[in-house]
Amino acid sequence: MHSSTGSNPPIPEKVSDLLVRLDTTEIRSKEDLYPLELLQRATNYLAASMIFLQKNTLLERPLDKDDIKERLLGHWGTCPGINLIYAHCNHLIKKHSIPMFLVTGPGHGAPACLANLFIEESLAKFYPQYSVNKDGLNSLIKSFSWPHGFPSHVNSEVPGQIHEGGELGYALSVSFGAIMDNPDLIVTCIVGDGEAETGPTATAWHSYKFIDPAESGAVIPILHDNGFKISEETIYGAMDDTELSTLFTGFGYQVRIVSDLNDINADMASSMEWAYQEIRRIQSCARTGNPIYKPRWPMLVLRTPKGWTGPKELHGERIEGSFRSHQVPLPHARVDDEEFRLLESWLRSYKFHELFDLSRNSFRMEVLKALPKEDLRMGVRKETYAAYEPLDLPGCKELMVQKGDNESCMKITGQYCSEVIKMNPKRFRIFSPDELVSNNLDATFQVTNRNFQWSHQTSNKGGRVVEILSEHTCQGWMQGYTLTGRVALFPSYETFLGIITTMMIQYAKFIKLGMETPWRLPLGSLNYIETSTLWRQEHNGFSHQNPSFINNLINMKYEHIRIYLPADANCSLITIAHCLRAKNYINLIIGSKNPTPVWLSPEEAENHCIAGASVWKFASTDDGLDPDVVLVGCGTEVTFEVIAAASLLKKDAPELRVRVVNVTDLMILPGYGSHPHSLDNEAFESLFTDEKPIIFNFHGYPSVIRTLLFDRPNSQRMTVLGYKEEGTTTTPFKMLTSNGTSRYDVIIAAIHSASKFHPRLSIRAHELISLYKHKIVEHDKYIEKYGKDPEHLMDKPEF
Known part of the structure; x- marks a missing residue:
């Protein structure tokens, strides 16, 4: 082991020295590791049973085809590896009394997570129906991937989880986010070798370069390299030990590969202990004023066969160690005699009757010896479900x-x-x-x-x-x-x-x-x-x-x-x-x-934000009373254009009464009751009237406003201006005119809509619309000549 000094281990001189080799003096005794082996037998049995069984969950009688679920859902292939890692997290926690929880990138490894949570009684803490007894065991196995039960992947209903894994690639970055400003916390993160092929995971390996060991905890990344995804080999499964070690050493890690299937628990225990000691060494240096520059943090590569301990072969084709074990390795066990016999043989191979004591209606003490103290178990870590503290916020x-x-x-x-x-x-x-x-x-x-x-x-x-x-x-x-x-x-x-x-x-x-x-x-x-x-x-x-x-x-x-x-x-x-x-x-x-202009005083801004929208009287005719048309701005730049349009209309079309409304909270718009902030119809009409035309100048795509206002009465009176996928390298005002959101476009829309109901305005409508269309053309000529917008377009509108 490396001493706690302010330096990294020596840089390897050749590729063969990249691997952190197993020191046999670190191997735990067989007696020490025996409970871990029993725990893995128990969790592997429970995980497999969850996928297949709906009754006879303890195999107290010969298996019957009716004991098997009609719909077989779940992913077996990753479960044995998760169970191995979970057991050794428990071992490390028990030995050092450390706060730790597990993030599983292979989210469909839920059977493994649930099995461990069941045995450690974390499930029972939150769900009494899953107490550790025969009834609780029956309920867990039957309810997996069953209506109203747990789904086939972990989610927020499962204790100890902060990552669902429904979409691959994010387990590692989520783990690093969790340990920031949590100086004592260690998160063990399982990255599946399929997940490791994603772009987000490729970048997340660099996260340690942003972790200050003086103030934050640590992640133990474990690349679970079992060689296969749903129907294909993985990239990492095709890499040899030297290639993997070279890659991750280049990323800044010390790499230890765990692959001794003859003594996997000794190999894993030594490797986890090594990782823990390296973490504490790096942290100790940083926290005693002797920080290591570019510390090389530990990581493990766990190489086990896909679907390890499961069926070996079916119909002449390999299952364990192939993609066929990725999901349900015996998909027709309920109807196919060979698969049925193989399933019973597989389940009985774990000798679960030796692990669960029916006379005590619980697991044997030898199994429970693998667990840490109750308050340190990973499924009950408060960091995962009850850690929020509000910020202390300054006044505005x-x-x-x-x-x-x-x-x-x-x-x-x-x-x-x-x-x-x-x-x-x-x-x-x-x-x-x-x-x-x-x-x-x-x-x-x-x-x-x-x-x-x-x-x-x-x-x-x-x-x-x-x-x-x-x-x-x-x-x-x-x-x-x-x-x-x-x-x-x-x-x-x-x-x-x-x-x-x-x-x-x-x-x-x-x-x-x-x-x-x-x-x-x-x-x-x-x-x-x-x-x-x-x-x-x-x-x-x-x-x-x-x-x-x-x-x-x-x-x-x-x-x-x-x-x-x-x-x-x-x-x-x-x-x-x-x-x-x-x-x-x-x-x-x-x-x-x-x-941009500050339109509202502090008091006006506070009232406006509380309301979510309000009439801006300073830009409206007679404070917005009895309008002919309502101009609405939603977004910084487009609101500026609405106010500029109102100013121009006051000068060029004084007969038109204008109300200006600004919307700051977009979710006031949908029909009442659809969103907690949505306005009731009375409040909506007080802002937008019940019948006058509305010109809505929106920051984004017009479809957003049309979607939100779909349920509002008389919504056909609404003209929505917004981004129309027109753009290039140009001037700011040209962006507005190209998409029909400039002040001139707002005026044209307002005159076009209001003139249908306003006789005096209708007489001048064609003249005014032609004037502002001409202004758009003239602006285009100006920027082509000078390469910039006229200065007056940025002036604050006057009223």
């Missing part, structure tokens, strides 16, 4: 800007976040794909650093900002950090937040079930900020113009989502403070990083 008013000034929504948000960091040095982090400065949130760097441990400038200095050019990794970190009780913020260029759409959807499903699970306590919300929005990505071009993350959110269950489009800096402050307080939501804030 000290940072608010005077009405009439110009200020960046993001700059003021960054200043607020810096105060949050000062007040919550260990409970708040910002995960960003290298865009914090670009997005004008860099005020945070006045109080913190980036936490990049391989940097020459910031290593060993902590830091609340973690930046990596991988949206997937940022999302995974944020999920792990949030699910273990803390609060995070994810700012991004608007167009690239869509990269993590499916991750967000998986998370939303996890928290939906979590909120329906009584023993899971509330969590902080996931908080996204979209900035560098499409309307000011005219310099980066068409590829950077995409507001589709909004569309993805509104397809989720409405009660879990919140979408805010604050129109000025004061509204942004109130919104970010609200989101950092909120629990169990997915919050999206969309704001501009460029300076």
Whole structure:
């Protein structure tokens, strides 16, 4: 073992020295390991039985075909490896009394997780029907993949879980998020070799480069290399030991390969102990003022056959050690005689009757010796279900800007976040794909650093900002950090937040079930900020113009989502403070990083944000009384255009009475009762009238507004302007005219709609519409000649 000094182990001189070799003096005694072997026999039996049996679960009589479930669901292939790792996590916890839990990347390994949770009585703590006795055992085995029972993969209904694994690739980044600012916690993370083929996992291996061992815990990554996925070999299964060791040494790890099937428990016990001691060595150096630069953290590669301990062969074809064991290795056992006989032989091979004592109606003591103390068992770790503490948040008013000034929504948000960091040095982090400065949130760097441990400038200095050019990794970190009780913020260029759409959807499903699970306590919300929005990505071009993350959110269950489009800096402050307080939501804030007018005083902004929308009297005719047309802005840039349109209409069409409404909370719009924030019909009509035409100028795709307003009465009076997939490298105002959202387009739509009911306006409608169409053409000629927008288009409108 390496001594606890402020240096790494020596760099290997040749490839053959890359592997951390097994020291036989580390092998535990047979007596010490025997309970682990018994525990694995028990959990392997339970896992296999969950997939196949609906009764006769203890095999107290010969197996009958009617004992087998009609629908066989589940994944056997990964279960024996999970059971091996779970047992050795227990061994390490028991020996060192350490806080630890397990994240399983192979989410369909639920039978293994449930089997272990059952034996350690964590299931019974939350679900009394699964108490450790014969009745509880029968209930567990029958209810797996059964209506109203546990599904075939882990989810938030299963104790000890912070990762579902429904979509592969995120287990490792979630694990690293969990150990940030949890200095004593160790998370063991199983990465399946199929999962390891994904892009998100490939980047997540670098997570240790962002972990300060002085302030955070550690992950023991275990690549479970069993060689096969659903019907094909895996990339990692095709790599030999030298290739694997070279790869992960290059990533910055010390690698130990566990593959001695003749004495796998001794090999695994020694390897887990080695990993634990290496972690404590690195942490001790950092925490005693002698940090290691670029510490090489431990990782294990576990090589076991796919479907290990299961059926070896069927119909002349190999099962164990092949893709055929990935899911249900005997899929026709209920009707095929050979498969039926093989199933009974397989289940009886575990000799479960030697492990479960019917006279005691419980497991034999030799099995239970493998378990740590009750409060240290992985299924009851409070970090996984009851760790949330609200942030201490500063007030907003000290940072608010005077009405009439110009200020960046993001700059003021960054200043607020810096105060949050000062007040919550260990409970708040910002995960960003290298865009914090670009997005004008860099005020945070006045109080913190980036936490990049391989940097020459910031290593060993902590830091609340973690930046990596991988949206997937940022999302995974944020999920792990949030699910273990803390609060995070994810700012991004608007167009690239869509990269993590499916991750967000998986998370939303996890928290939906979590909120329906009584023993899971509330969590902080996931908080996204979209900035560098499409309307000011005219310099980066068409590829950077995409507001589709909004569309993805509104397809989720409405009660879990919140979408805010604050129109000025004061509204942004109130919104970010609200989101950092909120629990169990997915919050999206969309704001501009460029300076824009501050339309509302602090008091007006607070009232406006509480209401979610309001009439902006200063831009309306007679404070908005008795309008002929309602102009609605939702989003920073498009609201500016609505207000500019109202100003021009006041001058050019004074006979038209205009009401200006701003919507800051998008979810007030759907029909009453569909979202907690949705307005009742009376409130909706008080803002938008019950019959007057509405011109809605929206930040994103018009389909969003049409979807949300579908159930509103008389919605055909609505004209929705928004992004129409028109863009290139151009000027800011050309982006607006190209998509029909400029002030001129708002005016044209307003005149076109209102003139149908307004005789005096109808006489001039053609003249006015032609005038503003001409202005659009003239603007196009101007930018072609000068390469920029006329200065007056950025002037604040006058009333």
